[in-house]
Amino acid sequence: MFKESIKIAITNIWASKMRSFLTMLGVIIGVSSVVIMMSIGEGAKKGVENTVKGLGTNIMEISPGKIEKGQQFNMMSTLSVSTLKEEDVDAIRKINHVKKASPIMIVGGMVKTKDKVSSSMLIASAPEALEIINLELTEGKAFGYSEYNASANVAVMDYVAKEKLFGDGKAEGDKFTIRNEEFTLGGVFKLKGQMGGQLGPVYFDDVIIIPFSTAKKITGQSQIFRINAQADSQENIEKVKEGIKTTLIKMHDGNEDFSIITQDDVIDIAGGILDILTILITAIASISLVVGGIGIMNMMLVTVTERTKEIGIRKAIGATKKDILLQFLIEAMVISFVGAMLGFALGMFGQFVITRLTTAIEPYLSLKTIYSVIGMAFGVGIVFGLLPAFKAANKNPIEALRWE
Structure with missing residues (x-):
């Protein structure tokens, strides 16, 4: 049933190629923006870590x-x-x-x-x-x-x-x-x-x-x-840190009026700042992803209306509400997933262009970015495909069969 639903979804999407592509456009732009922003953030974080470690972690x-x-x-x-x-x-x-x-x-x-x-x-x-x-x-x-x-x-x-x-x-x-x-x-x-x-x-x-x-x-x-x-050595860094702390407190009459910062602390502090900036910038870039999701929902609502008679026929020959719901939800998810994959490819191209144009920024594609794209692909499809899917599933079969 699931495989059949995917085949039907791909057939319906392919039948309206231009409309489907225009619907995906918002998702493509949104995902590519998120990929570029996250990659730049991860690259900056990696750059900080590598350059700080270049001094020595001890x-x-x-x-x-x-x-x-x-x-x-x-x-x-x-x-x-x-x-x-x-x-x-x-x-x-x-x-x-x-x-x-x-x-x-x-x-x-x-x-x-x-x-x-x-x-x-x-x-x-x-x-x-x-x-x-x-x-x-x-x-x-x-x-x-x-x-x-x-x-x-x-x-x-x-x-x-x-x-x-x-x-x-x-x-x-x-x-x-x-x-x-x-x-x-x-x-x-x-x-x-x-x-x-x-x-x-x-x-x-x-x-x-x-x-x-x-x-x-x-x-x-x-x-x-x-x-x-x-x-x-790096292995003794914590021992040295504790030794310095104990020694200086004694020399300062019991006052800990100093701070000890290791290279790991530097990486953590800088990484934390970059994480916050990356989240903020990615959130802004995600706005276009939401717009793309709304586009998917609008197209699916139009599709439900256009296929009202098909819904009535399927219900008349035994399709359940769950079958109809799953069919339209899968279609929304396929559109979202294909758009996300195209957006991912566009984002990768954007990374390549940035790397060519400047050496100051070296984007880095992490597993976190890849998982985020996959999550966004299915998340947008599910969230914005639910309303059209419920609307299709709740169609009255008798009224649907009368639809012209």
Whole structure:
């Protein structure tokens, strides 16, 4: 019976190809929009996960101020409070399974050469930070502990900052000033991954890094913006996190006035934000799917009217209400399913076009998207096919046979 109903449904749909296609159009557009939006969202989430993991999953950051679960992170609040000290960094380095640790300071001031001024981000750190945040030198060399202990005026910068100040040519050894202090460029780097933060991964773009000791000398301050730490392995990350927490609470007189964020936390936070955005955008895209469902319902209502006599004949020879209901419901579901499959194909083509046009977004087709499309296909058919199906099933056979 079920197979026969599907055959009849396909025959009836094929008999009115143009009308059926126009009816499917809303579903096609709706499903393709949903596929593209969900794929972009999944791709962004996957991209965050891959780039954060590119740094290594065994790193974490300790920020001043306690950030409660669910509380929105405010970077300015971490700049205004100073609960972390250099002694904390030294203590963290001594914790079991800690491989490296470095203080991080944000330094204010413009960067100048003889003829150029730049507002590049200025960061101060210990030499270990250059390894923790996965910097890859493309020119020159990074500063080491000899420069750090001497509070030398040396720096490394990324390609964007270098290009702003010195152009395309080789710049190793070139001079620039920060706060009227002359610095020498030691090397140029690129970042292998991204630096994690409470708001998710933070791109290192247009950045200059100087020794933390030098920053103290030229600013007269030692405020730590955060501490970056690296465990000796991913397996020991939780042990290190607990060790840091216990140690710092003791050093801070029993106060937990800091927050520890691992790369997994970064992925969870960024993924949660992207999930919400994906749901909102997908919900908007689904409006056209609802319109497509209404189109299916309207066409099926017209079909019920046109086939009134057929319904009467089928009932007269023994078809039950359930048989008629199932027949028209299956027809609505077939229209919806075919439309959804065409929409899925269109969405896949849209993904291909987006991938070709930009490298900033890399859509990702997950099983969740595929299951969602299948669910939408049958869901739209059932929801919007019920009314016409009930109307057909409840036709009076005598009146239906009289229909002209």
